[in-house]
Amino acid sequence: MIFLRRQLPLLITFVAGVVFAAQYYVPHPTSELMLTEVTKWLQIISGFALVLGVTSLFHIHAVKIRRKEPGWAYSLILYGGILGTIAAGFSYSFTAGQWVNGKETINGIVTAFGWIYSDMMVPLQGTMFAILAFFIASAAYRSFRARSREAALLLIAAIIVMMGRVPLGEMLLPVSGDVTQWILNVLNAAVRRAILIGISLGAVALSLKIIFGMERAYLGGGKE
Amino acid sequence: MPFETLLGAWVATGLTLFIFTFLYQDNPLFKLAEHLYVGVSVGYTIVKVYDTVIVRLLYEPMVNQGDWSLLVPLGIGMLMLARYFPKIAWLSRIAFAFIVGVGSGLAIPRIISSYILKQVEDTVRPLASLASGGGPTFTYNLLDPASNLNALVLLIGVVSVLFYFFFSIEHTGPVRVAARTGILFLMIAFGAAFGYTVMARMSLLIGRFTDLIEFADPRYGRATLWLLLATVATLIASGARRRDLRSCGTSSSLPSRSTMSSTSCSGTRPA
Incomplete structure (x- = not known):
């Protein structure tokens, strides 16, 4: 056994x-x-x-x-969201005259499932990520005070890239577009490449350990 | 305008505003939208996975094309569900062993080829080029990622960052210089990543505001304006209720307003 x-x-x-x-x-x-x-x-x-x-x-x-x-009623809302979406996904579209079967549109007609996707999921997802803009701004205020040379570099690079990504920034600081491209294509690429090489070496080492049975955490604990 | 479009505009506007209320403080409207988001996302994933996996990858090939070899992954998948039965929970290890084994096996040559050798090849480029009919030349154009100057910068960047993450030797002497250079490259890259992320989030924010402005139009029954008023009113009511509870000293339980005023709050409310 x-x-x-x-x-x-x-x-x-x-x-x-x-x-x-x-x-x-x-x-x-x-x-x-x-x-x-x-x-x-x-x-x-x-x-x-x-x-x-x-x-x-x-x-x-x-x-x-x-x-x-506390907050158990929100769990009911979560259940409602799951079951409602599943029901819409397998419902019958009378307008299209066929079963929805996970399709957002049938012959150009938006199904109930498609409605949930475009009018609930997309706005919720978009807004959830959009409010991060405010929190990033507040985090930036705390962390971007140039207290050291490294922090100053981070601040300058961030400002240049932000300016270079919008027409207004390029209008105010004409070189920002070119400098942004250089930062992203050369400096950022160098760092990404080095990190990628490091991660890859780690992944290969881990894969070898898994194959040869030295790493067994994926089997979980419990009874032998 | 079709009813579903109008309803969609009102629902999208309401949910957008509910999420935005978190900028003021955590509140029931935000929690409602947050839980609905999780629920709808999970429901959507279930439907899509059922349609893709069960119907298209399993049912149709087996029934229509007679591909019975698919019973093997079906069986392995079913073994995963053995975790729910303690006596046979160990069977799920077979499924995990197969997935992890195949994943590891597939990963090794592909990672070495695409992420190590290819990246090293792109990093170690000639530092000078041969001009047509002439000797070696060195191109300085910073805007051209393929220029010799950029190749040199890239090489210095990759090597110095690798030195920074190399902990097997002490960072002293020349290694320290290389590691310090690596930090400078890292800081610039983190700043660039930060700026890039901020602008991506701003783009999403502009998208949401564009929708809110569009739905404030009379064609949509001024959904944004009415729902904004309703949201603000709810926030004020919720804030007042929270203050009541705080003055009662009951932050965890949520007694009704009538109960609070008649029993638990008697004598504790500020005059």
């Missing part, structure tokens, strides 16, 4: 890891087909991972409602 519970998952990880690492070096149609198939498989399996996440969310809010914890 210990083999099934502990050794088998490690064996599956090892075999799958080695096979798909080797696949990259085999330019054969069968190898390419295998990659296409497994990519589809991963999409299917990740769909089941969503079930885990959603049930966890449902459980947390069900407990809040059952215990009448």
